[in-house]
Amino acid sequence: MAAASPSSTHLVLIPSFNSGALLAETVRSARAEWNPVWVVVDGSTDGSDCPVQAMAESDPGLRLLRLTRNGGKGAALLHGMEAALAAGFTHALAMDADGQHPAEEIGRMMAASRTKPDAMVLGVPVFGPEAPAIRVKGRRVSNFWTDLETLWSGVGDSLFGFRVYPAAPVVALMHRTRWMRRYDFDAEAAVRLCWLGLKPVNIPVPVRYLSREEGGISHFRYGRDNLLLTGMHTRLMLGFLPRLPLLVWRRLRQRAASRH
Known part of the structure; x- marks a missing residue:
């Protein structure tokens, strides 16, 4: 049963590239929890x-947006957020099309965003036993660099894509760079939004890795995407160093405020 009352500020945004039968299943689950849900078809064939x-x-609570060529997850989310802002929405919950993210957690994520609209609400994955060990352990490297680049501002997980973003600052960031268009989107968005002063709100959520027999499809490529992440963190470190005095000052001010 689809969620009845539409939100005028928050929508669910699902980028999809060749997601197979799981896309329709994911959309049904999301619509049962939220209204509206938009799907960005990223050049699927x-x-x-x-x-x-x-x-x-x-x-009427479901809308499809189409990109004729595959541009990557970040590019699809940018397209969706631009359309969302034009329609008067302020926030978008990004959700993968492959069934990994739990639709039943959408309401909790949206409620946290409404309580703190200037924050980014980040899902922190709680992995099941089926999660590939190399994926679970490998993300620790990206998490370390993200913590350093943000001076430990509290990003619970740098790579988990189940998040609620304030759309305007994300779109503005992406208009200033040619990066953040593919698998590098999640980590770079978290870092750069922290640099802007947006605080992360972390919410633990279960994540499920579906087998091929269950229809699971992954577009992650270990060599290509780890190389992309390495280049991204190198680029972010170069941006972090000139920002270091400002970030240190901001952290000291926050600590002083917390004592009063």
């Missing part, structure tokens, strides 16, 4: 958008 298009024709 597998026909996975066809059932969702049919759903949208009879569901």
